[in-house]
Amino acid sequence: MVLTTLAHHMDLVWLQEAYHRTRKDGAAGVDGRTAADYGANLEENLRSLLDRAKSGLYKAPPVRRVHIPKGDGKETRPLGIPTFEDKVLQRAVVMLLEPIYEQDFRGCSYGFRPGRSAHQALQSLWREVMGMRGGWVVDLDISKFFDCLDHKHLRGILRQRVGDGVVLRLISKWLHAGVLEDGRVLHSKTGSPQGGVISPLLANVYLHEVLDTWFEREVRPRMRGRCALVRYADDAVMVFECQDNAERVMRVLPRRFEEYGLTLHPAKTRLLRFQPPGRKSRGSDDGPPPGTFDFLGFTHFWAKSRKGRWVVKQKTAKSRFTRTLRSLSQWCREHRHWPVAKQWVMLGHKLRGHYAYYGITGNHRSLDHLRWQTERIWRKWLSRRSWAPMPWVRFERLLARYPLPPAKLRVSMYPS
Secondary structure (H helix, E strand, O other): OOEOOOHHHOOHHHHHHHHHHOOOOOOOOOOOOOHHHHHOOHHHHHHHHHHHHHHOOOOOOOEEEEEEEOOOOOOEEEEEEOOHHHHHHHHHHHHHHHHHHHOOOOOOEOOOOOOOOHHHHHHHHHHHHHHHOOEEEEEEEEOOHHHHOEHHHHHHHHHOOEOOHHHHHHHHHHHOOOEEEOOEEEOOOEOOOOOOOOHHHHHHHHHHHHHHHHHHHHHHHHOOOOEEEEEEOOEEEEEEOOHHHHHHHHHHHHHHHHOOOOOEOOOOOEEEEEOOOOOOOOOOOOOOOOOOEEEOOEEEEEEEOOOOOEEEEEEEOHHHHHHHHHHHHHHHHHOOOOOHHHHHHHHHHHHHHHHHHHOEOOOHHHHHHHHHHHHHHHHHHHHOOOOOOOOHHHHHHHHHHOOOOOOOOOEOOOOO
8 A cells, every 4th residue: 555644643753763863873964964973953953854855845964975895896886975964854754654665575685674684684595495406596786776766766656655756756856866976966866875865665665576576577487497586686686496487587677677777687696506516407418517606705615514415505705805804904904003902903993894794604714714814914013113123033932922803703604
């Protein structure tokens, strides 16, 4: 059903809750106003924001665009930074829409949803592949998804569930606010800036219609054998038990995405055989050995378990590992003149943060290797503090006093 009255829920108390849920340590937007500045006169600011939002006088300011390096270090990813007031209002709208769409979203979607995580997506994918004993994987990569999200299609999808004019008008203003880059405001008929509070929800709403619902209603009933979809935001993987099913879906996928203004990356979107060595699945031909694929920062591959059975394992993807090392080296270079104790504390925080995500069952070797590489990087930049390099004997004494945290597995991928 279409819900036509939603904005009446958004009152001063609602905006106060949105303010408390908004991060206060983010960078300032185009107005240069920080969270501390906004909170100094909070109630008056929120009352003014509420009045402007409901009367239609609110003007969405352009987002400030910055570029952050991607995994390879050569390309960059554009990131939009809204003003703090914009973040609060976007959070208030997300609080309105999230309960509605959480009833509609499929179980295959895990990204930016309450109570769901990337680790759950990885566990779901592991269960599906192991349940099929391998199959054929369609590894999806959408080219510049957040830049190509079509406004017309998005408004049509939203109107299927939301008919409140105030909410739709606010979303439309955010989509057309433009970005500030190099002193110029650029406007586009497509895209939703990465970094906006509401962008992840809009992305989920869009891909729910484009991919999730289409897979459940159109693809699954036509398949022979088992199939599954696991999606985290715009990163998705399909698994099929039969080769011919995977090939049929691979042929129609580009047309499906083109209907909604999206394009699949021709080189990164691929179909690969993913089965235990020596196994031939129903409907498949003898072909190359099982490949590997990356999903959510992990490389998935077949290996023998301790009991000698073929199981799917995950290890840190090479691109993510390299990016982490590059980031650690850059930090050590910039802070090499800090006191050693202070460096040790910060490096410990960085390693524990890495372990918290990548510390899954079977990935201990990658974590150990990262810790070893971190020690080498730390010694390298400590040696640059003077003309004479630090001998290993002296560095080992330093490590005895300031040991880096050991690798620790925090998430179990396999059922107990």
